[in-house]
Amino acid sequence: MPELAEVETVRRGLAATVVGRRVTSVGVTGARTVRRTSAQAVVGGLTGRTLGAVGRRGKYLLLQLDSGRMLMIHLRMSGQLVLAAPDVPLAKHTHVVVALDAGQELRFVDPRTFGEVAVIDPARLTEEAPDLASLGPDAFDDVRDVAALRAIVQPRDRMLKYLLTDQRAIAGLGNIYSDEVLHRARLAPSRRSGSLDASDVRRLHRALRGVLAEAIDARGSSLGDAQYVDLWGEGGSYQAAHRVYGRAGQQCGRCGTTLERAAWAGRSTFWCPGCQA
DNA sequence: CGATCTACCTGATGGC
DNA sequence: TGCCATCAGGTAGATC
Numbered sequence: 001m002p003e004l005a006e007v008e009t010v011r012r013g014l015a016a017t018v019v020g021r022r023v024t025s026v027g028v029t030g031a032r033t034v035r036r037t038s039a040q041a042v043v044g045g046l047t048g049r050t051l052g053a054v055g056r057r058g059k060y061l062l063l064q065l066d067s068g069r070m071l072m073i074h075l076r077m078s079g080q081l082v083l084a085a086p087d088v089p090l091a092k093h094t095h096v097v098v099a100l101d102a103g104q105e106l107r108f109v110d111p112r113t114f115g116e117v118a119v120i121d122p123a124r125l126t127e128e129a130p131d132l133a134s135l136g137p138d139a140f141d142d143v144r145d146v147a148a149l150r151a152i153v154q155p156r157d158r159m160l161k162y163l164l165t166d167q168r169a170i171a172g173l174g175n176i177y178s179d180e181v182l183h184r185a186r187l188a189p190s191r192r193s194g195s196l197d198a199s200d201v202r203r204l205h206r207a208l209r210g211v212l213a214e215a216i217d218a219r220g221s222s223l224g225d226a227q228y229v230d231l232w233g234e235g236g237s238y239q240a241a242h243r244v245y246g247r248a249g250q251q252c253g254r255c256g257t258t259l260e261r262a263a264w265a266g267r268s269t270f271w272c273p274g275c276q277a
Numbered sequence: 278c279g280a281t282c283t284a285c286c287t288g289a290t291g292g293c
Numbered sequence: 294t295g296c297c298a299t300c301a302g303g304t305a306g307a308t309c
Binding site for chain 2: 032077078093110111112113114156157158159162224225227264265266
């Protein structure tokens with residue numbers, strides 16, 4: 001569910017609300033959510049700690065702790081972070097509850113239990129979070145100029161859809177935003193990265209910056225099942241700006257061609273065969 | 278190295 | 294109504 005724009009929206013919400021707050025108690029009821037370490041490690045690593053800067057790398061949320069360690073959260077497909085008063089009943093599938101000294105609770109809710117919460121030592125990142133350690137440059141924070149994108153695209157020769165969603169190549173894009181970026185750049189998802197010329201890379205860069213900036217401004221995309229909401233339960237609005245995602249059979253807003261859908265490696269890909277080449 | 282499956286889960290939706 | 298198949302924003306690991 002959540003991709004870079006949604007995770008960034010949650011990050012900004014956390015930065016505005018929990019920085020400087022002390023953790024008074026922690027409850028873990030979902031063993032799968034803390035599988036990277038253990039319930040004891042999460043409870044012990046958080047209780048009594050004060051929360052510091054809130055960062056993001058790709059789709060990972062990283063909160064500094066005054067112990068020198070960090071709280072790592074990945075929402076995966078269906079995870080949500082919710083801020084609530086203690087007297088508000090727990091939503092179904094609430095797996096971790098972090099009580100803060102301001103009287104509020106930070107709750108991790110996740111029906112499919114793919115998401116995770118861990119407290120890790122940044123000095124031992126390679127051992128404790130090899131997935132995080134091997135992330136490529138962040139699609140928004142690190143890929144600022146064309147040269148940065150060229151450095152990702154040029155050394156590889158892969159279908160663009162696979163390249164853009166490979167978190168080790170470029171971190172943060174998922175199924176929705178990769179399709180939207182490729183449509184804006186007028187590049188087909190099956191196009192090989194090795195075949196891009198300088199103007200293709202410039203268009204891809206401009207599309208990447210534009211789509212992500214607009215999606216973050218819109219506080220992300222929330223689809224019909226309302227799986228993605230921010231800390232206060234509010235959805236984003238970028239779904240209204242989707243040009244291809246979920247629109248197979250409709251007409252392309254740019255050229256009028258009927259949009260297509262294909263299932264590659266078990267994932268849906270949407271594109272316009274008329275203006276993406 | 279790159280492409281494609283499967284597995285991990287629950288829930289929503291649509292067809293019959 | 295119920296039953297079944299299909300699909301879902303992610304990722305790791307195995308296989309070809």
